[in-house]
Amino acid sequence: MSEYKMPSLGADMEDAILIEWKVKEGDSVQNGDIIAEIETVKGDIDVEVFEDGVVEKIIAQPGQKLPVGTVLAYIKTDISSSPKEAPDEQPPKEIPPVEIPPVSDPPPTIPPVEIPSPAPDPIREPSPPEITPVKDPIRKPTPPEVVLPMTSINEKNRPRASPLARKMAQNLGIDLQQIKSSNESGVIHKVDIESFIKNKSKNLKPVIQVKEPQESKKNKMRSAIAAAMSKSNREIPHYYLETSIDMKIALDWLRKENSKRSISDRVLPAALLIKATALALAEVPNLNAYWTNEGLQQKENINIGFTISLRQGGLVIPAIQKANQKTLDVLMEELSDIIQRARTAKLRSSELTTGTVTITNVGERGAEKVFGIIYPPQVALIGFGKIIEKPWAINGLLGIRPVLSVTLAADHRATDGIIGSRFLEKLNQLLQNPHQL
Amino acid sequence: MNTSDPEFIKTEILKILNKIAPEIDPDTVDPQNEITYEFEIDSMDFLRMVVKIDEVFGIEIPEAEYGEITTLEKLLTYLAKSN
Structure with a gap:
């Protein structure tokens, strides 16, 4: 059972x-x-x-x-x-709850804990020869610091518990002081945590108000985003790279393709960018990964988390599974479906938890460049800006070209700039050959 | 129904946009400003709008003419001309 x-x-x-x-x-x-x-x-x-x-x-x-x-x-x-x-x-299951510490009196912090590792995932083989070592022998990965709620404990009167029980409690956001040991030694074990959860579930009183007011939900989402992004910004040493990509060939190809299609079958540049990103990640797999206490864990599937802004405020990042294996038509279909369901609050849990990398495409809303914050435990976020006509020199001649600014925010614990540069270069190459996407 | 009647066109367009962006009150929208900005719609929403226009009015707007329908005012003028 x-x-x-x-x-x-x-x-x-x-x-x-x-x-x-x-x-x-x-x-x-x-x-x-x-x-x-x-x-x-x-x-x-x-x-x-x-x-x-x-x-x-x-x-x-x-x-x-x-x-x-x-x-x-x-x-x-x-x-x-x-x-x-x-x-x-x-x-990553049961990530410890993130609390925003009060400004005036920050709650005590406990020693860094291990974030539960995602399910084992076969490492992609063969790895490119120039990949950054997965583990750094000198500098051990810094586990994230978990800020517990006000009920958190200090070192002196810390209850005695087995390492596994302690880890479970931390992962579940449970204060060990609430838990009684079932054995004579007084040490809390896994079984005690399990029985605590079981009793807690039984004793929970139903909440009368099932549906929260919109404003309250909006504030909660803001707080949740604030907490997650603050944590990411605090714990992940981001590095940023930017490149400009000439989109003339890609957009001309797309226009030609779309002119042969009915309106409902038209392909948007967003689908092209998702596919190119996924294929580039297949070539530079260290960016399609999670960073955990075990170090870099490459992911076999390339599931592109696509940032969707909600009109009532906030955002969600559902993932398009195995985007590198899908045709542009399928990607368009899935993107359309996922955006509509995100806006009508009808996503599936697996869509929100399986992203291996994130794309933000705020360029559509006008910004020329976007420098994002990584969504942990992922190690990279790709930002697409607005496509703008700019003077562009090719073979010594100056012309006007539609230019796309692409940024990469990457986790420096996981990769170095050379890997990031390689990804952006690959992305550029792919977008110069749109018929292959 | 008279599909070239400006009032009919406006009502139908607002219905389409309301379905795509129900959170936006059309009364607060500036018809001379970008539709994408006023209704907070992205390229996928915009495509849905164009598809719906085709269904309701039988007008297939080519991508090359998207520049002529950037605001609500321009869109209504475009549709009135096309009918």
């Missing part, structure tokens, strides 16, 4: 309200089935199950506001099939 827990849909999520179960006790479920709907600051999300089995016991009730990691139900897993993780890239 396995525990089905409130998933973490990103570093900026602390809790969610269970809106409804899509299954009942006794129902059979399969990997990928949507089994519940939850309300988060990013909107209502359909959450999936990642194993086959039977819903044995439902613990959480609709209306309850539940922290990430809370057991929602128990699934009796099918003996013949081993539990599976999320379909492609398992997100």
Whole structure:
């Protein structure tokens, strides 16, 4: 039997309200089935199950506001099939909740903790020969510092707990002082944490107000973004690179293609940029990775997180799975679908947790350049600016060309500028050959 | 229905835009300013608008003429001329 827990849909999520179960006790479920709907600051999300089995016991009730990691139900897993993780890239599960420290009296911080590693992912082979070493023997990766809520503890009266229990508590945002040891030694073990969560889930009172007012949601999303971005900016040593790309060939090709198509089949430059980015990442895989305590973990699938601004404020970053393997038509279809569902708060949990890199395309809204902040545990963010006509010299002749500014924000713990430069150069090459995209 | 009636065109266009950007109150929109800015729409939303215009008015706006429909005012004029 396995525990089905409130998933973490990103570093900026602390809790969610269970809106409804899509299954009942006794129902059979399969990997990928949507089994519940939850309300988060990013909107209502359909959450999936990642194993086959039977819903044995439902613990959480609709209306309850539940922290990430809370057991929602128990699934009796099918003996013949081993539990599976999320379909492609398992997100970093149960990232410790991020708290914004008060300005006047910052809460005590605890020693750095390990962020849970994503599911094992085969390292892409062969790696390019010039790749930066995955692990730096001299400089150990600096684990992120987790700022706990006001209930956090100081070193002196820290409860005694096994390393695993301590890690679990930290990951779930649980104060160890709330937990009683079940053995004589008084040391808290994994089993004590599990029993605490189980009891907590049982005792939770339903929240009367299921739907929060729009303004409150907006403020919460702002706070969540603020916390996640502050953490990223504080912990990730970003480096930035920028290049200008002549888009004449790509846009001419696109115009010609679109003139042969019906309106609804037209391809937008955004699809071209997504595909080119995904193919360039396949050539420079160190940027398609997560940074964890184990160092750089390259991801086999290239899932492009696409930043979508919400009109009511804030943003969401659903991922387009395996974008390098999809045609422009399929990418257009998926992009259109994902944008509409993001705007109507109908995304699936796996879409919010499987991104391996992020694209921001604010150029469409007018900015000439954008320098982004990495969405952890990813190690790169690509920013596309506005395509602007500029004087451009080719073979000694000056002409006017549509020019796109592309920036790369990358994690210097994971890669060096030479890797980033190689990626931008590859991207440029791909966009000069749009017919190959 | 008279698809060349300016009032009809305006009503239908606002309906289309309301479906794409329901959060925006059309009364607060400056018809002489960029549609993308006033309705906070991106290129995908803009394409959806063009597709819907084709469905409602039977007018296929070529990409080369997107420059003529950048504001609500320009769009209404363009559609009135095309009908």
